[in-house]
Amino acid sequence: MYRIGEFSKICRVPVSALRYYSDIGLLPPVATDPSSGYRYYEAGQLPRLNRILALKDLGLSLDEIGSILDNDLSAAELRGMLRLKQAEMSRAVAEQQAQLDRVESRLRLIESEGEMSDYEIVLKEIDAQHVLSLREIAPEPSHVGTMIGDGFAALMPAGIMPTAPCFSLYHDPEFKPDHIDVEIAYPVPADVTTAPQTPAGRSFGHRIVPGGKMAVTIHQAGYDTIDQAYGALGKWLEANGLGMAGPPQEAYLTAPDDPGGPITEIRIPVE
Amino acid sequence: MYRIGEFSKICRVPVSALRYYSDIGLLPPVATDPSSGYRYYEAGQLPRLNRILALKDLGLSLDEIGSILDNDLSAAELRGMLRLKQAEMSRAVAEQQAQLDRVESRLRLIESEGEMSDYEIVLKEIDAQHVLSLREIAPEPSHVGTMIGDGFAALMPAGIMPTAPCFSLYHDPEFKPDHIDVEIAYPVPADVTTAPQTPAGRSFGHRIVPGGKMAVTIHQAGYDTIDQAYGALGKWLEANGLGMAGPPQEAYLTAPDDPGGPITEIRIPVE
DNA sequence: CTTGACTCTCCAGTAGCTGGAGACTCCATA
DNA sequence: TATGGAGTCTCCAGCTACTGGAGAGTCAAG
Missing domain, CATH: 1.20.5 (Single alpha-helices involved in coiled-coils or other helix-helix interfaces)
Structure with missing residues (x-):
């Protein structure tokens, strides 16, 4: 019969760990002095301890090891x-x-x-979203702003509140400033599938914008410098060996009159 | 100004995490209602949050991230x-x-x-040990037992108590049952360097048995079946692509009269 | 009887949250 | 104006496998 310190020296397991194994019932001492509380071990416990260490080394938790040892699992299990x-x-x-x-x-x-860089790029898992959307070919970038306002002007009076900030999707395979295939998307609850025409006569479509892994960054400056954000994203994608897997999205997170200036989140689906 | 839930939806970080970041001062809300305690966030905090997520993604702890952000570290740092x-x-x-x-x-x-298998093999880091030892060529395996007893018979009367179980080292490059180059080692404190001759006239040497990584297993049966343990060790070494890096050791963990039968620990230095 | 080494129990801490209990607060509708 | 439901608050426990410390008790030798 060894006291805990001697046993610890023999098996080269710290005393604190032996006490812990004893507390959780994984390797109870062979005897405990009822008056002093001293734990007593013997060499015959070394095989069990060795099994514990071997299984732990394979990455099993002590819980799992306990049930393996005590239920005496078969090799197959x-x-x-x-x-x-x-x-x-x-x-x-x-x-x-x-x-x-x-x-x-x-x-x-x-x-x-x-x-x-001023841009931090983060990979996020984005959920799919039900949206009402307007899609058209914009003849110049500023056209997008008027489309967004036009859409809101139709939704608000109809009592439709977007459930998240509205965002745009850029469907062009390449960027041409005078021919931008853009879709403005307003996230809505799943049961909202229609909305009246906009004041300017546009019609909403209803669809689900697919989710998935996206590279995300924040552009905190005017829209005229947004190419810097795209540049940073492009570099990041290249450095991480990822490619685009869908149209880039831009979410507009500030009200048009926000004193802190506009903030845009850019998302690029990857892989 | 967003409430925590809205902000959580925008940045796709759980409310509980945002609260935690606020508690540890990593991302305090831009305002807190003193009467209700409600936290208020705004889009301008997204760049900071993105930096946090990006650095976290690189494996930095929140503590480290906090000091990076607040001390505004240079790129070099x-x-x-x-x-x-x-x-x-x-x-x-x-x-x-x-x-x-x-x-x-x-x-x-x-x-x-x-x-x-009945044997569990574990890799352990073994410390170097000061030992007094007897080495000779044993003409048969049972000779080892008499050597061990002979050594104890010299040490005990001299007041030298081994600090750990005694063990043997097998120096043969190959095993021959009638010609076993064996060393019996008794771990002692570092300041004990000599001992009297044994009753049978053997002389102790003093040396340090080197430590290092060893494959260890326990043999809980008579000495005649110890080759099973060596077999299991050999298989394990092969399966793990390791080789022997020194003489195998056998430590005798039970007294000769232990009712549970003898228990031997076998250690093979590796790599 | 003292000394020193050893052991005991209990508790806090580790990293980064998550989930729950119990109590408020906010907003919209009846 | 009352009410209901969703959202929010604070505080606390729990997760893993221990480690380290406080304060008290135990054991063996001199």
């Missing part, structure tokens, strides 16, 4: 659990590796630029 | 931090990958055997 773990772990490794890649591309970016 | 992170993360990835490899080799082992 253990194999099943390990298969699950294996899948989970290879996903985790891939994710970690992706994160490491992001750090590396970020470092390359910093080193090539010498300074930090 | 950020680069330094990221370099550190990068090193740390690639170590973590390698470790995870190694763990995944262990799971895979374990699965292969289970599948090839169809049942679980």
